[in-house]
Amino acid sequence: MVKIYQSVPVQTSEITPEQHYRSRRQFLKAMGIVGAGAAIVAACAPLINSTEQPEVGVDGPTVAAPVETLTPFEAITNYNNYYEFSLDKESVAVLAKDFPTSPWQVKVYGLVNKPKTFSIEELLQFPQEERIYRLRCVEAWSMVIPWVGFPLHLLLSEVEPLPSAKFVRFETVQDSDHMPNLRNRRFPWPYQEGLRLDEAMHDLTILATGLYGQPLPNQDGAPIRLVVPWKYGFKSSKSLIKIELVADQPDTFWSTTAPDEYGFYSNVNPEVSHPRWSQASERRIGESERRPTLMFNGYAEEVASLYEGMDLSVYF
Ligand SMILES: Nc1nc2c(c(=O)[nH]1)N[C@H]1C(S)=C(S)[C@@H](COP(=O)(O)O)O[C@H]1N2
Numbered sequence: 001m002v003k004i005y006q007s008v009p010v011q012t013s014e015i016t017p018e019q020h021y022r023s024r025r026q027f028l029k030a031m032g033i034v035g036a037g038a039a040i041v042a043a044c045a046p047l048i049n050s051t052e053q054p055e056v057g058v059d060g061p062t063v064a065a066p067v068e069t070l071t072p073f074e075a076i077t078n079y080n081n082y083y084e085f086s087l088d089k090e091s092v093a094v095l096a097k098d099f100p101t102s103p104w105q106v107k108v109y110g111l112v113n114k115p116k117t118f119s120i121e122e123l124l125q126f127p128q129e130e131r132i133y134r135l136r137c138v139e140a141w142s143m144v145i146p147w148v149g150f151p152l153h154l155l156l157s158e159v160e161p162l163p164s165a166k167f168v169r170f171e172t173v174q175d176s177d178h179m180p181n182l183r184n185r186r187f188p189w190p191y192q193e194g195l196r197l198d199e200a201m202h203d204l205t206i207l208a209t210g211l212y213g214q215p216l217p218n219q220d221g222a223p224i225r226l227v228v229p230w231k232y233g234f235k236s237s238k239s240l241i242k243i244e245l246v247a248d249q250p251d252t253f254w255s256t257t258a259p260d261e262y263g264f265y266s267n268v269n270p271e272v273s274h275p276r277w278s279q280a281s282e283r284r285i286g287e288s289e290r291r292p293t294l295m296f297n298g299y300a301e302e303v304a305s306l307y308e309g310m311d312l313s314v315y316f
């Protein structure tokens, strides 16, 4: 089975707001790290899938692995779920255009030895990498996104979780001057999410600060958002302002809104249907044929052990 889990170090200072990302190879070459990328491919071959686009690959080592095409930048940035702005996926980019993301701080606190409020500049000091992940929305569409970011465990280790910390709660900004749908009282704002501490510490779990080699567009959760690739997209909260270490399983936006439809775990699982539709297949944005949905979104080898002994139809 093809895995998409690619990890390439990127210097933040080198992430430029270029208009068009022409190919991952050209991007990496521009970063001067084609060699580093190749070394990682050699070292972690079973985890890696090359997403080299066929028209490129004119130099450097090529990776003999099946290809899943990256979702185009235009689709990733114009088909968004970001309910604080709008329920209409195609309106988010326009509505979020002037959303101010600087200055920005993320408060990391709760059951930790060393609580700290990080400025976005400090967060960009963590070693940034490119991670190509599938994103599977609960609405049964999916994308393949080249994120830039860093593993959440680097941040959590810095604040030193106490033994009593068992879960992590994530909270999104509430900027009512710029987010028109916060007026919609049908929803339990702020957008909150949660992970068990071991899920949060897993190396696949990242804080993304960019995509396609550029700073994160507002509609995708600028300036910093969570990405948990084996869970439905709604776990990956955007525009984070708070990360709290807690003892008990936190309430989440979607499980509060519709408890019968959205559980805390929300692992991608083709065998557990949503009450109103099947999760067995998905439409990859930009493709016409549906494709089967993979257990844990294709990351079972890395994460299935986290759920050993749990009935995933009960803990959905
Ligand atoms: N704050 C916030 N984060 C959010 C959402 C949201 O409405 N508000 N939507 C989620 C859902 S349902 C999905 S599928 C992903 C979409 O991320 P993308 O627009 O970058 O593809 O963001 C998630 N994070």
Ligand SMILES: [Mo]
Residues within 6 Å of the ligand: 081, 136, 137, 138, 139, 232, 233, 234
């Ligand atoms: Mo979603």
